[in-house]
Structures are given as C-alpha cells and as structure tokens.
Amino acid sequence: MSNEAKIALLQLRIREANRDKWIAYVLGCASLLPIALLYQSYDVPYEMVFLIGLPFFIGGIGTGQYYRYQKHRLMKKLERMTKGYTECPKCRKEIPSGDYKYCPLCSASLES
Ligand SMILES: [Zn+2]
Numbered sequence: 165m166s167n168e169a170k171i172a173l174l175q176l177r178i179r180e181a182n183r184d185k186w187i188a189y190v191l192g193c194a195s196l197l198p199i200a201l202l203y204q205s206y207d208v209p210y211e212m213v214f215l216i217g218l219p220f221f222i223g224g225i226g227t228g229q230y231y232r233y234q235k236h237r238l239m240k241k242l243e244r245m246t247k248g249y250t251e252c253p254k255c256r257k258e259i260p261s262g263d264y265k266y267c268p269l270c271s272a273s274l275e276s
Pocket residue numbers: 252253254255256257267268269270271272
C-alpha cells in the first residue's frame with residue numbers, strides 16, 4: 165500500500181473513531197431518558213432505576229472514552245507518517261519510514 169493510501173485510510177479511521185465516540189456518548193446519555201420515564205410512570209424504587217440505568221450510562225461513556233483514545237492514537241500515528249518518520253514499536257526510536265522493514269537499532273519488525 166502506498167504512503168498516500170495509508171494516510172487516507174488513517175484519516176478515514178480517525179473520522180470514524182470521532183463519529184463512534186459521539187454516538188457512544190449520545191447513546192449513553194439517551195439511555196437515561198427511558199429510565200427516567202420508567203421512574204416517572206411506574207412507582208419503581210429509586211435504587212432499582214439507578215441499578216438499571218447505571219450500566220448503560222457507564223457503558224456508553226466508557227465506549228466513548230475508548231474511541232476517544234483510539235482517535236488520539238491514530239492521530240499520533242498520522243502525525244508520525246506525515247513527518248516521514250515512524251516510531252519503532254519496541255525501542256520507540258524514530259526511523260525514516262519506507263526504507264526499513266526492520267528497526268536498524270533493535271531489529272524489531274516495523275510492518276503493521
Ligand atoms: Zn527499535
């Protein structure tokens with residue numbers, strides 16, 4: 165795959181991670197709505213509502229945080245690629261991209 169194609173793919177994945185992050189946040193918060201209605205309409209005890217709602221809320225926010233981290237990671241990768249350097253996954257040294265399949269410093273594989 166050419167470097168341009170890799171960069172385009174990364175940009176696409178960053179956009180997707182950003183979109184999924186917001187979907188997860190919105191769904192996490194939206195899950196509180198039917199639960200709040202349940203609380204209003206039927207005399208469900210407060211603790212019960214809390215127990216049902218909390219996992220959905222935490223799940224949504226947690227998933228959002230996961231995608232936020234993914235986006236951050238992808239952006240770092242994109243930054244390195246556009247600078248023309250890749251970071252060795254093992255020794256963390258910067259290596260000119262394209263020229264090496266193995267890290268010249270520690271001989272770790274650079275292909276991902
Ligand atoms: Zn290395």
